[in-house]
Amino acid sequence: MFKLLTTGFWEAIARLILRNKIFILIAIVLTTVFFSLQWKHMRFTFTEANLLPDDHEVNLIYNNFLDVFGEEGNLIVLGVKDSSLFSVKELNAWNKLADSFKGYDEVESVLSIKDLQKLVKNTKEEKFDLEPFIKDSIHSLKEIDLLQEELFKQYPFYDNFLFNAETKTIRTAIYLKKDIVNTSARKDYILDDFLPKVQKFEAETGLDVRISGMPYIRTLNATTIVGEIPIFIGAALFVTSLIFFLFFRSFRATFISLIVVCFGVMWTFGIIGLLGYEITVLTALIPPLIIVIGIPNCVFLINKYQQEVKSHGNKVRSLQRVITKVGNATLMTNITTASGFATFILTESKLLKEFGIVASLSIIAIFILCLLIIPILYTFLPYPKERHLEHLNKRWIGAFVNWMENMVKHRKITIYATALLLIVGSIIGIYQIKISGSLIEDMPQDTEFFRDIRFFETEFNGIMPLEIMIDTKRKKGVMKLATLKRMEQLEELIHDIPELSRPISVVGLVKYSKQAYYNGNPKYYQLPTSQENNFILSYAKNSTSNVDMLSNFVDSTGQYARITTFMKDIGTAKMERIQEDLQTKIDKVFPKERYNVIITGKALVFQKGTKYLVKNLAISLTLAIVLIALFMAYLFRSFRMIIVSLIPNLLPLLVTAGLMGYLGVPIKPSTILVFSIAFGISVDDTIHFLAKYRQELQANHWKIRKSVYAALRETGVSMIYTSIVLFFGFSVFTISSFGGTVALGALVSITLLFAMLSNLLLLPSLLLSLERNIANKEVLRKPSINIIPSEDDDDEEEDSEQKN
Template sequence: MWNKIAIFIIKNRLRLILLLAVLTAFMAYQAKDVEMSYDFANVVSPDDPDMEYFQRFKQTFGEDGNVLVVGMQDKQVYQLHNFQELNKLTKDLKQVEGVKAVIALPNLVQVVKDTAERKFITQNIFEPFPQTQQQLDEHLKIVRNQGFYDGQIINDKTGATLLAVTMDPAYLNSARRTEVMDNILVHTNAFSKDTGVQLHYAGLPFVRSVMTTKVAGEMKLFLVLALIVTAVSLFLFFRSFFAVLIPIVVISVVVIWVLGIISLFGYKISLLTGLIPSIIVVIGIPNSTYLLARYHLDYRRHGNKILALTRVISKIGLVNLVNNTTTAIGFIVFTFTHIAILYEFGVVAGINIFVTFFISMILVPAMFSYLPPPTERQLRHLDAKPLNKLLEFFDYIVHCKRHLVYFFLTIIMALSFYGIYKVKTVSYMVDDLPEESSVNADLAFFEQHFNGVMPLEVIVDTGSKQGVMRLPNLRKLEELEDYLRTQPILSAPISVVGLVKTATQAFYEGDPNSYRLPDNTERNFIFSYLAKQDEGANQKLLRSFVDSTGQRARISLKVADVGSRELDTLLLKKIKPQLAEIYGGEGVRLEEVGNSMRFIREDTGSETSVSLTGTTLLFIKGNEYLINNLRSSLLLAFVLVTITIALLFKSIRVVVISLIPNMIPLLIAGGLMGFFNIPLKPSTALIFSIALGIAIDDSIHFLAKYRHELQRNGFNISRAITSSLEEAGTSMIYTSVILFFGFVIFAFSEFGGTKALGVLMSVSLLIALFTNLIILPTLLMSFDSGKYERDPYALIEQIDEAYFEEDDEELDLAQLSLKMNQEEPDNREVQRV
């Protein structure tokens, strides 16, 4: 079959090149519409109870992650001129398209009592705007007397203050986000320049904007670096300009296909899919490397360029197809996770690995058929003299020092398992940004002065309409808030309790000591004032914390980005036990579903439920969900690779022997994570199934050569292994070096996860090279009998016959007529090949 395919490709090479050109132009046209992802992916299943509750929360109270905060700590802010500039900044930001509201010191309001109308009204604290420093200081004193704002807009202890900019969700999840952020930064930068006050930025809109910009920049950077690294590696190996140019052309075409397919499928460039073009460059080059090495080997044998190119297709086609299949397995397994970002990553990478195979099988032979044949200088790499000494050393170890191999392997495995035991699973909201990033520095500012900015919500369902405003329920809410204030990683809570306390303070003419809940005597008076509220600012603010039925109350907090482990400790060992103490008790049954707790009174059947929700909790849970699915993906990849090897060799012994050298690098990588304190998170868990799919290629390549050499050497295992190391070792080293340096480039990423992926992947593949050149032949020496029966149905037999057949088999010469190039020795215009 492969002979027919080879003849078809060579005979129709021009037509195929033109067809690929048309299809690539179409993909380039599609690629122009590819978009960036401007949102953190929802990776938690839509059927998950916590996700379902979060969606209901957003329908009732709106988005919780659409606030950008701008903080400052500078006494100069409270000087009249600078405060005037802050007032101007507040007004300017409100005019920015995509900004819904701005809350800052200059536009804060206070609640006052209208005795005539017997209701509460709001007044802007800074109207009329102060004209002297003394007037400003008096107004600032009023702000500090408002308990509602303490820890929210101003930290009276440190003097820090912030602006809270609420953005329209329609802008957050589109390309317009960047324009909104740029316009905001124009005004804030002007304020800093005019006043000399340093500003700090945080909040999910800002973090997402920064990450999106960096993803786009790094995608281009890594693509260029991958092309440079692979080009240099190819030149060092082949010493030929065209041996570099043509594989780069092949990979460039595939990159266009990657972007085109992303656009065609309606996907967007995310932190994961943004890595695919660079990854495809790295893992796609071995296709061309195998083709070029075989082309040079065949040409040196008989000196006929067209015959050599035809035989390249017929002999390497199946080998490359098997290699691409095992590599694709490492990515395709992600499509079984039912998580959008992993599914898209698996689909796009899996498809384009096979696209790389087909494009390289067409373009490399076709384009080289129009070029001069390789020179003697370009063929010198076939001798691989610099590598001979290394391979001879490996052969010596395998034959004479097997006991040392097993001894050191035992020690390394013991250390690896110990390191794996130390690995921790930790996820952070800004996990991928470097520690020295300005984003992390700004987050530290807000955690120091406001205990964090990541949203966390507590929803209390009283079980009855208008139940929130009942004094016993308000007191329980207050008790919960008082406890939450004691947690150092939580900001001051804000809820209806604060509004009622503010109303009590207003009822007593703004007395700071009256910022409290009313007692039973005061309740009717104060609530009668509240009942007369119109749809003004107070009523809108109330609706932000109480649903339209008055049954559910919202406590809104901000939490420091302390990581999933500490956050879990806070929820499970502190907040939930406190909730049980407040709402539970004798005669109350507790039921828990996810982060929701239901307290049911046994005597009346009435119930109160408390739910913890918010973007932060869903993001952390999503990362844990991702890690669990990636573990399943690794298991699935292991099973699929095992099946592939079983189909190839039809031997249980070979399956076991081949898997051991490829599991060792993964165990060592896990051990290194433990020793170097690299946490298990989505970006690091990702490498294991991918590395397994790529590394197994070397095992298949070596074992196929080993079986062939067994036959040639009369089933003498020792001589077969020596010959296999000499002949297969060189190409294994070439491809592994390319893969190593290709993945090392990701170590230069600003994203911690991508950096860890690059380091661990490159180390894993380098270790896999040595395990396949040392441990695999050592295991064969120890446990293989050297005898096997040829199975005509085993796929490996076809690889043996195709790839390792040394005698020139006869092609159907009558099927192929080609015009000879000027460089052909006989200069005949037409030669039958």
């Protein structure tokens, strides 16, 4: 394949493009229409990102739990912390609000203060009856005082579930049907029915209602992601086109570049729809990413066209040379950029695979669009005016290039010392990097729903479920007193962990049953003794109400039990410590020959997924480095050249990693993308520089110093242009309300800025210092791929034109 990428091949491509202009434009429009028709297949994600492979042990354990007890993330909670709620009017309104949710098809059940029932001993029928705390509605303050006395002091079973006895915070639990939790029906219900009803209640009562729960958080989070896509696209278009215009001072050139990247964005959405992928927090970044990557392609092509026009004034020859001289180089740089993204395809994470596939295909697509649209449109346009070519002689660019040349000539020791200091400082910073596996850390922190998350963390110790499933290995083994006592011991440990909420399980229900047997006396809220167990459980078995309550904690066979607790938003290190403490207690209390106990839940799955992604980061980055090193080896046929080309691109990655450590930016699903993305893009500058360096060596009869300085002067301008576009283009992501996206944009921008300086200062310095070892004529005289045709090629091209 690479042998085809010769000057002759690109001359044939140029003739094909310029002789079939109308046909190609029609094909582009039809292809765009086709991709536009695929938009209807795009789906917005309704679940948390599953960062683990489907067959990973943690996923298998979690799915096993779901098979036994069903979807665990189907709870929405409403909360109010306001003393005025305990008035006749407001409390009745609160209960009426809860009742109003029961009529919806999407709702499985609603549990509010009004729905709470007292277990009452029925001696005559030897069973427990259920008696509501509120029989119909509240009529007097006396009833409210009695209700508070009973709830907050006499019935600990409900404490920390529907109320906080200490702060008098009240909440209502709404359980959605499990089969709609991960579908669009959940979003429609929450946005169209649930939220308007709550907002109307707030307006009528003046109470501040807090809302949380995983279905609600996921819905508003997904809505925010979708809402940011057009903002990102608009901001990327504005920033990159503005910078482009400031460089070229041409509305015509700016408009053409906008056409190209807009088509690229449409194709990207079409690729997502065609492949049936979901819009996630990662794939939402690709359309603006394509704009940011596409504009530098336009810079190279249009800049070359204007240089050629200024040189000889022949428009057709200029457009041919744009394709033949820049097309190959742009293809190579886009391939390396796409390779950086494509390495994610080789990971086992579905989320990263989809991101890598769409991004790499979109990058190749934007290259094709640039190569076809720009030369064709310029054939229909008049010659550039004199003012459009003024940017080719900008003084500030010339001054900056002269400064770099002077540094390379006279300050190599300073450059090496700075690089060494950066390496040492970065290594120290890297050791300070932490890993974060939080479900909510990257969510928009200035939104109402995020503040509500913190409210429920304070009042009820968290909203992220952590589940423990106990398999007794025999039917009805859960209700054995020995099992209940073991579960109680585990619950005592959970209760002592400040990051976890009070556990909910069958143990609490059995304790409540004993309290009811002793006529509601709260001092009997405890597990029955072996003597009491038989007759108390006989009461419970005769009660249909207990069977209904039991189904939430024990499976239908009585073999499996669950202990549910809710966790605060904590770091990975704390999460691992908590898991170790729980596992130690489990191993001590539950003999493995009699019980099989697992710890799972969304929070744990996400945390494990983050650690898995960190491992994949190392794999994907290593693959990117190896892939590009192989490409360099094939290109230059020199091991030393591989080392020289990689050093300037690895240094910025080290600096960025060090900055993450010093600034406290953790490794998480969003920030792990930085390194592979930045490496794939930054190596483009190296390819441009080394290709030009090889060409200058041939033109200057292997005079190394002269060739290095010439390559620096010529490629420096384009590198500065594209680096500025990329820096401000990626900076667009810092306007996101998602912390991870902000970090991604800022870190990639910083990395690319360092990469530009590294390629313009460190790379030529290394070439000069190692000149005797690197400038091997036999290696560099005949490259495997002729990226930038030499002047000899141009002469041959002109002779061919004259003969024709």
